[in-house]
Amino acid sequence: MTAVPFKPSKWTLLFLLLSAMMILMGGAAVAPALPLISKAFPDSSESLISLIITLPALAIALTGFFIGSLSDKFGKVRVLVASVAVFTITGSSGFYLNSIPAILAGRFILGMGIAGITCTTSSLIAYYYEGITRAKVLGYQAAAMGLGVLILETSGGLLAGISWRAAFLIYLIGIVILVGVLVTMREPACLKFETKLETPDQVFPVLPLLVAYITLFLGNMLFFLMPTKFPFLLANMDAVSVFGGNSALASGLFLGISGCASSLLGVLYGRIAWRFHRYTILTFTFIFFGIGLCSLGFATSLVTVAIGVICIGIGEGILMPTILNWIAAITPKQYLGRASGGFSVALNLGQFASTLAIVPVFAIAVTYSNAFVACGCVAFVFALPYLLALLKEKYGMTMVPTGSKQDV
Known part of the structure; x- marks a missing residue:
């Protein structure tokens, strides 16, 4: 039966x-x-x-x-x-x-x-x-x-x-x-x-998954500058006087705005994934991180801060489902639990690395503003491999599989 x-x-x-x-x-x-x-x-x-x-x-x-x-x-x-x-x-x-x-x-x-x-x-x-x-x-x-x-x-x-x-x-x-x-x-x-019914070709895709994990690691390392260093950046801004000098309240508000932007992009992700190739989405993910971090580094007004946190929220909102969809597309179903376990590892290692990586950056940059600009420039550099992969995918292949852009 x-x-x-x-x-x-x-x-x-x-x-x-x-x-x-x-x-x-x-x-x-x-x-x-x-x-x-x-x-x-x-x-x-x-x-x-x-x-x-x-x-x-x-x-x-x-x-x-x-x-x-x-x-x-x-x-x-x-x-x-x-x-x-x-x-x-x-x-x-x-x-x-x-x-x-x-x-x-x-x-x-x-x-x-x-x-x-x-x-x-x-x-x-x-x-x-x-x-x-x-x-x-x-x-x-x-x-x-x-x-x-x-x-x-x-x-x-x-x-x-x-x-x-x-x-x-x-x-x-x-x-x-x-x-x-x-x-x-x-x-x-x-x-x-x-x-x-496992077949010899249904092996655990170590190298493709490693690329996905590294992508998540790098993205999360950039994103977690927000909860760890953004409050310190905001505390040193004169514009925070609008909140009566209560930088904690201001930080909570702007982090909430970033979270709302992230959640909104998550809701809309299905439409995005169907229209754009994975590498296109990841290229724009790191571009949004770069714009957001640089905006915060150069910010002298709360409007610029708002633009920065929204861009970072957008980047995180499309990063997470893109990586999960990537893992689901390339992993045989009998290995999905193991592959998702790697996702959780990369996610949390990114958090730890964020607090460690900012130490030498801050030692060189001296100020939080300069440190955010430096990290924003790094985000732009992170976007380049996915842009190159997209160009190779678009112009280096004669046949592209039909279906969802995320299933290739």
């Missing part, structure tokens, strides 16, 4: 997107509570307390590829269910744990849960949807990730106003998502069948 393929419903899509909302919020949700945590544990250094934010990303970078391989072996939905459960339990563990080492252990395991969510949601989308529909859904996923940071970080800040422990309760949203995943999702019917 042939198994009937599972057809995702609108509820399936909803809970895939809700799951994706948790990918980028690993440490961000409890960030507003850090000063209160420092007061609660006065014997712990500030650098140790800051690991509450950075440790989940480190865990994702270390375990993402392995967890992705597990999802290929044991099933995407099973690993997603386990990952959401881990996310909920360990994410909220700070509410009842009483020591920094215990909290940090929980944060590391939380990162493993987020790695599992990243791998499985991306690969399930690739299984459930095809062609232009898949491109649209991947765009929605990128939009949901950006929206999740905005909503969940704000909620965490409101809870931190009650107490530092209450901030960790935001992770209990995972209970609702866990129930939704169990009710609305099923393992793709073709998964076991395809695994048994």
